[in-house]
Amino acid sequence: MKKTYILAIDQGTTSSRAMLFDHDGGIAGTAQREFAQIFPQPGWVEHNPRDIVTSVLSTMTEAISNAQVDPSRIAGIGITNQRETAVVWDRHTGQPIHNAIVWQSRQSAAICDRLKAEGHEDTVREKTGLLIDPYFSGTKVRWILDHVEGAQARAEAGELLFGTIDTWLIWNLTGGKVHVTDVTNASRTLMYDIHAREWDDELLRMLNVPRAMLPDVKSSSEVYGSTEGRHFFGKEVPIAGIAGDQQAALFGQACFEEGMAKNTYGTGCFMLMNTGGKAVRSANGLLTTIAWSVDGKVDYALEGSIFVAGSVVQWLRDGLRMFGKASDSQAYAERAKDSGGVYVVPAFVGLGAPYWKSDVRGAVFGLSRGSTKEQFIRAALESMAYQTRDVLEAMQADAGIKLKELRADGGAIANDFMAQFQADILDVTLLRPKVQETTAQGAAYLAGLAVGFWKDKQEIAGLRVVDREFRPAMAEARREALYEGWKQAVGATMAFKPRTTL
Ligand SMILES: Nc1ncnc2c1ncn2[C@@H]1O[C@H](COP(=O)(O)OP(=O)(O)O)[C@@H](O)[C@H]1O
Numbered sequence: 439m440k441k442t443y444i445l446a447i448d449q450g451t452t453s454s455r456a457m458l459f460d461h462d463g464g465i466a467g468t469a470q471r472e473f474a475q476i477f478p479q480p481g482w483v484e485h486n487p488r489d490i491v492t493s494v495l496s497t498m499t500e501a502i503s504n505a506q507v508d509p510s511r512i513a514g515i516g517i518t519n520q521r522e523t524a525v526v527w528d529r530h531t532g533q534p535i536h537n538a539i540v541w542q543s544r545q546s547a548a549i550c551d552r553l554k555a556e557g558h559e560d561t562v563r564e565k566t567g568l569l570i571d572p573y574f575s576g577t578k579v580r581w582i583l584d585h586v587e588g589a590q591a592r593a594e595a596g597e598l599l600f601g602t603i604d605t606w607l608i609w610n611l612t613g614g615k616v617h618v619t620d621v622t623n624a625s626r627t628l629m630y631d632i633h634a635r636e637w638d639d640e641l642l643r644m645l646n647v648p649r650a651m652l653p654d655v656k657s658s659s660e661v662y663g664s665t666e667g668r669h670f671f672g673k674e675v676p677i678a679g680i681a682g683d684q685q686a687a688l689f690g691q692a693c694f695e696e697g698m699a700k701n702t703y704g705t706g707c708f709m710l711m712n713t714g715g716k717a718v719r720s721a722n723g724l725l726t727t728i729a730w731s732v733d734g735k736v737d738y739a740l741e742g743s744i745f746v747a748g749s750v751v752q753w754l755r756d757g758l759r760m761f762g763k764a765s766d767s768q769a770y771a772e773r774a775k776d777s778g779g780v781y782v783v784p785a786f787v788g789l790g791a792p793y794w795k796s797d798v799r800g801a802v803f804g805l806s807r808g809s810t811k812e813q814f815i816r817a818a819l820e821s822m823a824y825q826t827r828d829v830l831e832a833m834q835a836d837a838g839i840k841l842k843e844l845r846a847d848g849g850a851i852a853n854d855f856m857a858q859f860q861a862d863i864l865d866v867t868l869l870r871p872k873v874q875e876t877t878a879q880g881a882a883y884l885a886g887l888a889v890g891f892w893k894d895k896q897e898i899a900g901l902r903v904v905d906r907e908f909r910p911a912m913a914e915a916r917r918e919a920l921y922e923g924w925k926q927a928v929g930a931t932m933a934f935k936p937r938t939t940l
């Protein structure tokens with residue numbers, strides 16, 4: 439019998455990737471394409487939704503041709519996506535009415551302030567597991583409807599559709615026939631009740647978003663529709679898996695049991711812990727979110743969302759021009775024996791979990807005349823590890839357990855220095871998988887389960903291979919002293935409130 443494959447589309451914040459997975463969970467072909475980041479004002483981030491579709495279509499084609507696989511041998515497609523990013527488009531023309539507003543963007547901060555002043559915080563927390571912050575899709579949709587002339591009336595007349603990136607891609611891949619999302623993406627919108635598992639009228643009223651704009655919410659593993667006719671693959675291929683990228687990584691890392699956790703070091707950094715069938719409410723600034731719905735069973739997760747992680751390295755590379763390639767950061771950091779007391783707090787778009795301060799901005803502390811470029815780069819890499827410790831402490835307190843191991847993935851985990859420093863600062867063993875593309879792998883697994891490519895979660899758990907373990911090796915006194923410095927740096931960053939940013 440001819441070998442078959444699952445195609446995973448991983449539509450991330452800075453790039454789109456397509457990957458072909460074989461039956462062993464290995465990558466048979468891959469392609470990646472970056473696309474433009476649009477920064478209309480400080481703290482705002484947008485994408486052109488057309489660029490996103492184009493980058494996905496071209497990487498799909500390239501991955502298949504790199505693997506030299508006949509498209510007829512693709513058994514199904516899984517989609518995973520940067521979450522929360524909101525697109526609004528015209529149902530008839532398929533044209534977006536505004537750029538996509540990206541999850542990192544703070545442009546709906548004033549709307550959030552108003553919702554808080556109106557006293558909606560408890561309802562939002564209770565129903566969605568989230569909090570009122572520009573991070574989530576709902577206030578981004580409100581912003582678009584407020585700022586595009588005539589949009590509210592068109593939305594009320596049923597002419598406009600809303601989608602997160604999964605929804606937008608499926609709409610385009612199916613030729614405008616299918617308007618769906620999955621529970622994981624719905625759980626990031628601020629409009630979805632994660633307990634009742636339905637769009638919520640009270641939340642829709644709060645945001646004044648017409649229900650007619652919203653996609654149908656499905657499980658994370660089922661056939662939602664097929665690619666348009668012969669257009670893309672010469673045959674219709676079922677789209678059979680959807681999950682937000684952080685949930686997909688949790689699935690790809692096979693964190694199927696309660697208490698298992700993963701951390702993904704991409705543009706931002708996202709730690710998720712599986713809490714099984716229980717939606718655990720955080721008392722420490724974490725989010726409660728849906729991990730996935732598979733085979734009729736919904737699992738929940740606790741999440742710590744850090745807005746700036748790997749993108750601090752991009753800032754060193756592109757903004758400060760300190761080196762040419764992100765991977766060069768490792769050699770620089772290793773040349774410094776320590777950071778010399780320097781702390782970088784990369785709050786470029788505010789601070790996420792567990793602080794949730796959208797109005798603070800980044801800061802650097804502890805500079806001396808002897809501070810070096812190597813120390814500065816090292817301190818920037820260390821900031822990923824310190825932010826993760828903030829989140830881990832909150833998660834352990836909420837879940838009432840001490841984590842023994844953390845499964846790690848994402849682009850920045852390739853940095854051995856950062857990975858070891860992370861294990862040291864957490865006092866937890868970090869496991870780096872052989873296939874570091876666990877996000878795409880998770881989407882492939884979800885699609886593969888739906889089309890019978892893999893049998894069950896047990897079979898998938900058996901495919902996981904660890905590449906390297908990073909064991910904690912730092913003395914406790916040093917670890918705690920370094921972390922105490924970080925806490926002071928974050929405190930001082932939050933206290934800095936200039937009256938003008940000019
Ligand atoms: N060797 C490295 N050391 C540190 N950071 C890295 C390294 N390689 C990539 N990165 C960072 O990882 C991020 C890309 O990771 P990725 O998982 O592709 O992100 P995303 O899915 O958010 O687009 C970039 O921000 C980049 O700066």
Ligand SMILES: O=P(O)(O)OC[C@H](O)CO
Nearest residue numbers: 450451520521704705706
């Ligand atoms: O594109 P990534 O990998 O940085 O992920 C973004 C997250 O989904 C935002 O919630």
